[in-house]
Amino acid sequence: MQIAKYPSIWRNKFRFCGDGDCPDWVLAEIISTLSNLSVDSLEQLAQLVAKRINGEPFEEAAIRSLTSTVTNDGKTAVACIHYMLTSAARYSCTDVIFSEEIQQLGLPKEHAAAMCRVLQAHATAIRQKLIDKAFRINELQSIRNVTSLGETPPNCATLELKISQELVDGLPKDTTHIVNIECAQLGALLDEMKLARDIMLKYENKESI
Template sequence: MRFRFCWDVDCPDWLLAEITTLSKLHDVVTKLAKDAKLDEQGAKAVVAAVRWVLESAAGAGVTANVLDSELQQLGLPKEHATAITKVYTEHQEALQAHLKNASLKVRGGTTWSCEVVGVDIGDGDLSPVVKLNLHNESPSVREGEEQEGGTETVTSIAMTPDQLQAMIHELTEARQLMEGLH
């Protein structure tokens, strides 16, 4: 089942697993942890789940009514869904502003490289795979000042030509949607 607060995809399995834990929550995290007999890891998981729900809902731009309904569809009791939705309603604008300011920002120099490589698919046959590499040079930072000798991180993504075409199509649609927001 797809949920709008999950960007119109299925709810992640880890969140589904935490819905039962979220159902046990009451007033404050420490009291909640004690009342629900959660260890420290369980309390952290619950906080992470609530944070993820709030950030995802704000990022996806869902209404409070949609969020409330979808949390209940996942099995969260109405009173808990209402409590989360109330916090969401009160902080939605600030969350969206924070997400907008924090998204798609990379420090240092960033470059892309691309190569087509052959992957052995058995019987000596090679299948073409597109390998995209994001090279991000992060400067060393000490007490707020950039220093010489930063480090480079390379993130690689390998995909078939069909997957690349699908990604290009989806990114084009995303760009059009973003341009429509201005």
């Protein structure tokens, strides 16, 4: 891609990006991948991404099938559509403006119309999902003590952390991490968490009075 061919794009601010610049990788993906999919494939792919944003299972096989003509696994295409839909919903971008802006970025008119149909169908649910998930980046789902004699380092504890919607290669996935932490640090962390909890409860009780 020769960026010099698109000089006006780099001076524009986009409503669906919160009146900011469009990320370089999104522009590149729109031009190299999304615009080369058929309209039907793009709309089906966007529907799958929208459903995934709203908590439905991720259909990896279907995504690979829809994107097989332009990319190996479809991950970057999914990440691009995920960004476009969540950003447009977050900033309450209208269908008309969204269509105009993604066409400016190189998406053909019929492809833009397909993206708008998906946004219109799912914007309210996506926006609510973003509100529900506000301040929850890589949300911790559970912690389990899996300390094992002979495997865990001396004076340490081994914890299993389950994370919801962690971004891996640009895609949200549920992940599991195993970490070792020194027992002394674990005790200090527990004390700090208790202090934070007490402060939160204190302010919560003040607001309820």
